[in-house]
Amino acid sequence: MSIKALRLRITPPGGVPFEHECAAASLVLGRERAADISISDPYLSRQHARLFQDGDDWFLESLTTKNTTLLNGRPIRGRERVAHGDEAQLGSTRVRFQQKGEPTPAPIVLPAATTVFRSASAVLEQAGTLPLDVGGDALRRLTERLKLVNEVHRAVAGRIAPDDLLQLLLDRVFDHLSPEDAAVFLKDKDGELRPAMSRRPPGVKGEPFFSRSLALEVAGKGMAALVQDAIVDSRFASSESIVMSGVRSIVAAPLLDTEGSLGMIVLSSHAHVRRFSEEDLELLVSLSSAVTLRIRTIALAEEALQHRLLEKDIDRARDIQMSMLPTVFPARAEFALSAALRPARSVGGDLYDFLEGPDGVWFFLGDVSGKGFPAALLMAVTRTLFRASAPDETSPSALLGRMNRELSRDNERAMFVTGFAGRLDLATGEVAFSNAGHNRPYVIGQDGAVRSVGEAAGMVMGVDGDFEYPVGVVALAPGDTLYLYTDGVTEALDAASRQYGEARLEARLRELAQAPVGTVVQETLHAVQEFAGSTPQSDDIAVMAVRYLGLTK
Amino acid sequence: MEMTDETRDGVVIVAPTGRLDVNTSAELEKRLLDKVAAGETRFVVDLTAVEYISSAGLRVLLLLAKQLKARSGRLVLSSLGPAVRQVFELAGLLPVFAVEASREQAMGRLASGP
Numbered sequence: 001m002s003i004k005a006l007r008l009r010i011t012p013p014g015g016v017p018f019e020h021e022c023a024a025a026s027l028v029l030g031r032e033r034a035a036d037i038s039i040s041d042p043y044l045s046r047q048h049a050r051l052f053q054d055g056d057d058w059f060l061e062s063l064t065t066k067n068t069t070l071l072n073g074r075p076i077r078g079r080e081r082v083a084h085g086d087e088a089q090l091g092s093t094r095v096r097f098q099q100k101g102e103p104t105p106a107p108i109v110l111p112a113a114t115t116v117f118r119s120a121s122a123v124l125e126q127a128g129t130l131p132l133d134v135g136g137d138a139l140r141r142l143t144e145r146l147k148l149v150n151e152v153h154r155a156v157a158g159r160i161a162p163d164d165l166l167q168l169l170l171d172r173v174f175d176h177l178s179p180e181d182a183a184v185f186l187k188d189k190d191g192e193l194r195p196a197m198s199r200r201p202p203g204v205k206g207e208p209f210f211s212r213s214l215a216l217e218v219a220g221k222g223m224a225a226l227v228q229d230a231i232v233d234s235r236f237a238s239s240e241s242i243v244m245s246g247v248r249s250i251v252a253a254p255l256l257d258t259e260g261s262l263g264m265i266v267l268s269s270h271a272h273v274r275r276f277s278e279e280d281l282e283l284l285v286s287l288s289s290a291v292t293l294r295i296r297t298i299a300l301a302e303e304a305l306q307h308r309l310l311e312k313d314i315d316r317a318r319d320i321q322m323s324m325l326p327t328v329f330p331a332r333a334e335f336a337l338s339a340a341l342r343p344a345r346s347v348g349g350d351l352y353d354f355l356e357g358p359d360g361v362w363f364f365l366g367d368v369s370g371k372g373f374p375a376a377l378l379m380a381v382t383r384t385l386f387r388a389s390a391p392d393e394t395s396p397s398a399l400l401g402r403m404n405r406e407l408s409r410d411n412e413r414a415m416f417v418t419g420f421a422g423r424l425d426l427a428t429g430e431v432a433f434s435n436a437g438h439n440r441p442y443v444i445g446q447d448g449a450v451r452s453v454g455e456a457a458g459m460v461m462g463v464d465g466d467f468e469y470p471v472g473v474v475a476l477a478p479g480d481t482l483y484l485y486t487d488g489v490t491e492a493l494d495a496a497s498r499q500y501g502e503a504r505l506e507a508r509l510r511e512l513a514q515a516p517v518g519t520v521v522q523e524t525l526h527a528v529q530e531f532a533g534s535t536p537q538s539d540d541i542a543v544m545a546v547r548y549l550g551l552t553k
Numbered sequence: 554m555e556m557t558d559e560t561r562d563g564v565v566i567v568a569p570t571g572r573l574d575v576n577t578s579a580e581l582e583k584r585l586l587d588k589v590a591a592g593e594t595r596f597v598v599d600l601t602a603v604e605y606i607s608s609a610g611l612r613v614l615l616l617l618a619k620q621l622k623a624r625s626g627r628l629v630l631s632s633l634g635p636a637v638r639q640v641f642e643l644a645g646l647l648p649v650f651a652v653e654a655s656r657e658q659a660m661g662r663l664a665s666g667p
Contacts, residue, residue, distance in 0.1 A: 437645045538574070
């Protein structure tokens with residue numbers, strides 16, 4: 001019977017048995033890592049025994065002079081033929097020779113002794129300490145490594161896309177470290193690791209090696225991993241993936257920089273084909289770290305560029321938004337009007353507008369909930385609604401009602417607009433108005449008396465499309481001014497987080513009772529600015545002053 | 554902004570504290586909408602400890618009410634201080650919300666059905 005196919009069942013002292021399929025014609029068992037089968041057993045010599053094939057037979061020979069190699073209980077002499085069912089004892093390790101396909105009594109679990117996790121930064125610090133007594137093979141390997149490091153560093157210094165850089169890393173370590181399987185895994189936007197690229201020797205098929213527990217340590221915690229034999233240490237206790245894929249040697253490094261981990265690179269081989277060393281680990285960690293740093297700087301540069309573009313967009317949006325608001329005010333004998341807006345961010349949600357007719361003037365001042373782009377968009381809509389509706393309407397109630405109906409339609413985000421709309425009758429000085437949840441305006445008498453207009457309070461626009469707005473009327477005597485503002489004025493904060501408040505505004509308005517309306521607008525804005533000092537403006541500010549001058553006929 | 558929340562008798566009770574303005578209401582919005590997305594339909598928002606509410610804060614509460622209405626759910630506000638109540642009044646929004654004087658009364662209102 002041919003026993004070409006030989007399967008070993010190896011039971012290390014105190015360890016869990018594992019199996020090895022003999023694929024090579026000769027293999028060395030011993031304590032050292034470089035042995036074909038490396039076993040954690042202090043009673044083993046570094047190279048303890050050799051198994052080799054001669055014709056159809058397998059032979060065991062001891063490589064140590066100590067009498068610690070037994071076959072079926074007897075010390076071995078020279079080379080001895082082994083048969084299925086034989087059992088050898090090497091040091092404290094039992095080795096049973098069995099036929100391929102022979103049922104295995106227990107699940108294969110492998111010893112733990114040689115999994116090494118170290119923080120990648122510690123590996124980096126240690127790397128580069130050269131042994132002094134290099135010569136021959138070691139010197140050649142060192143030269144190869146230096147060439148490789150040099151090549152990757154040249155690529156990193158040049159203009160290269162992140163994907164190309166990762167591919168270069170993968171290709172170079174694949175060529176230099178000769179794994180059976182090399183793969184780069186990158187975190188997606190949800191932090192899940194996804195295979196990004198992989199390499200295998202020609203003719204070798206299958207998915208790249210992946211283990212969730214390895215990923216957790218390496219990509220998750222930034223550890224570098226060197227795994228010899230297929231390993232069950234506590235971290236891998238529940239991971240069947242490693243055991244299932246057979247006895248493996250694995251080296252893995254995080255794609256790590258000071259900002260965190262982008263993913264990991266994993267090289268693996270069957271242990272009898274290729275065993276990775278500390279030296280391999282150091283090389284992989286060092287190259288990965290250089291490449292990651294470069295990828296991060298590319299990403300940062302890209303982000304900075306996007307940011308600059310966005311800022312330009314915002315500037316343009318601000319120009320467009322401000323150009324929607326009139327800045328030239330009518331110079332008429334019957335009335336004077338002025339207004340101003342100061343956005344908190346570069347685009348904002350406050351607005352004002354007016355529309356002159358032959359015997360009256362419509363005016364509107366409003367505030368969209370929220371800030372920034374969403375508010376600015378709704379502000380533009382609101383302003384268009386005012387412009388489109390005011391010429392047809394005769395009552396402020398109908399005007400706000402129409403704007404409200406439109407704003408309430410399909411309002412999924414529950415944004416709303418507060419606003420005050422009025423129409424000054426140039427013949428009588430009467431202002432008919434409706435208020436959609438907006439701050440009460442002030443009437444400033446020519447004599448300096450200031451009173452707030454609390455009548456006709458209605459609901460903000462955008463919530464209930466059927467709301468009917470009440471109408472109020474205030475009669476302005478020639479020289480009286482109606483002053484409208486948004487809450488950015490009264491809620492402006494100073495360095496001590498005090499609000500500007502209505503009392504300060506009212507006091508300032510009393511002083512400005514006889515100043516031109518342009519001055520009333522600019523001076524009240526100025527007073528708020530002075531109060532806030534260096535405290536950043538947290539809300540948009542808009543104000544408007546409308547003064548009745550009387551009929552001149 | 555500090556915020557506490559608990560779920561009692563199938564009712565989510567959220568109590569924000571401090572200023573509910575444009576800077577803090579985004580967090581409240583996320584907290585509330587996450588719970589709606591998780592299937593919660595009955596909410597009490599206790600405003601006892603809110604010293605100031607801006608239009609951004611009002612919007613979050615309107616949004617919650619709107620989403621709950623679409624799911625046959627219910628929102629009751631409780632314990633509005635004078636400053637907060639004034640903002641609701643000014644915006645004309647008091648009639649839009651179910652409002653109770655205390656958290657217990659708000660719970661009672663949810664327990665007794667619509």
